[in-house]
Amino acid sequence: MPELRKDPVVGRWVIIAAERAQRPSDFLRASSPRVESFCPFCPGNESATPREVLAHRQGGVGNGPGWTLRVVPNSYPALRIEGSLVREGEGLFDRMSGIGAHEVIIESPRHDRTLADFSDQELAELLGAWRERIVDLRRDSRFRTISIFKNHGEAAGATLSHPHSQLIALPIVPLRLREELEGCLRHYSDRERCIYCDIMRQERRDRVRVVYESEQALVLAPWASRSPFETWILPKTHASNFEDASPGDLLGTARALRAVLRKLDAALERPAFNFMLHTAPLQERGLPHYHWHIEILPSLTKAAGFEWGTGFHINPTPPEEAAEFLRRLDP
């Protein structure tokens, strides 16, 4: 059974997910590149995954071909949905049973498509599926937060190339989100305004870090970008929770996502990237101080390793230059 453990100094939770005793030799084998002769996400191979929890289909029957999008539990879940949430201490240390959901959103039946090839409507359908899953999972009172993210390309940590994103429902608030919530609350307590709304106002005036703008969404190269060509997609309408966004805002976000992914592909020769949905905890809806958004980090530098070494990020590309370059591209 996996478990969640909390670092007693900084309060960071980690998932310890050993399913079986692993010897270092197992570990070394597991880390070598996987040969992809069989794809469990391709149509016709539905029996290779756990049974679907959601599917959009034009025809066909459940757990068979005919779908355009399919959500299944992860075959190698980092957390388990079954069991009760046991919290316990061990002297200075805190742990919790590894209860959670770990799902895979198979974004297309076509193995070789990438999100940048999707139409606006297809991307809106994907965002809609994320929302459907959040709305379903929030009925489970054990879950406090949901992370939705995508690792695209080997350099970004993807192990299967068929287009997919992942969802993890957690019984805790991860450190990064807690830091964001605390920072937002500090700003709101001082000024009674959402800091992301304030950032958007300032950036729309300055223009130098704006990558894309529509009626619904703003795409920025953030002021303190951690890596070259980091971009944030912010909905203009204030909402703390992604699942409460209007259909119009979802479509606007889908358009912005398509625009920025195509710009990044054109600028950086189809880079590997990570993106992550940042959204408020499930039971804290309608927060005036938090603003959901999507952060995209291309995997261009050895920044991650360096960051672990140094404890901070060194970014060789000023966001103003990245924004200017991306703004001009119209692929």
Next chain:
Amino acid sequence: MPELRKDPVVGRWVIIAAERAQRPSDFLRASSPRVESFCPFCPGNESATPREVLAHRQGGVGNGPGWTLRVVPNSYPALRIEGSLVREGEGLFDRMSGIGAHEVIIESPRHDRTLADFSDQELAELLGAWRERIVDLRRDSRFRTISIFKNHGEAAGATLSHPHSQLIALPIVPLRLREELEGCLRHYSDRERCIYCDIMRQERRDRVRVVYESEQALVLAPWASRSPFETWILPKTHASNFEDASPGDLLGTARALRAVLRKLDAALERPAFNFMLHTAPLQERGLPHYHWHIEILPSLTKAAGFEWGTGFHINPTPPEEAAEFLRRLDP
């Protein structure tokens, strides 16, 4: 001129280090593996680096061969030592001129040696050199913290294979260190004890996460390990600042470092790794709540990319299993 920028939400400082306008095409070229036909760190090539700021030598003259250890400014510094520290705001955003020191500690004249091959005495000499540099740099009142770290192997972000560690002196306290200091202070305020001293007491009683123990030092697989085989080296004598450790503690730490590096090499077939010295800010010496230590993270998983995607760490190897395995090895 590089600059430091602060994220307005979470307060993380990053270094924006562009020395010249970079186009994405420059960037792509720069990220391809470097061909190492010439090593600027090998004896005889001293003129290929900036002039040394410290050298241990048996013979020879300054900036020539004959050294056993040599410290030089980084040829591609992330920060600049010249100039005054200008702090300014830009609406919501904060920046500071990129003042700092960025040095390279060339650990051996021999190109193909690794730290695990060093003798205890040679490692103690290396730690002594770190201390000499800290004591010299802390006279500069612009600097608040010093990070010393090593990226070993390409997977850990190293770009040159000649054995070296790096030092960065910063005019700010990085977010990770600030979080540690705050967590330690919380514990101390509650109980009037150092949390790392408390962790050592508990771990010495439980034994299950102890990797190595001597009179001076304890090596642990930490409770909430972020990655497989993460290890921490803790001096048993409480001290917040590395530069204030006694010669005996330095020698004890050197022995512990050698033991754990040899164990990791034997367990994991000479893995890439990052290590980092965690030490209190320069002007805050003798803190009762903080405890200097070294954290070692082998680069085994795509954890870094995954962590960026998810915002938290998933570790497939429980620290108890890693500790048991490492404890038994005696290479």
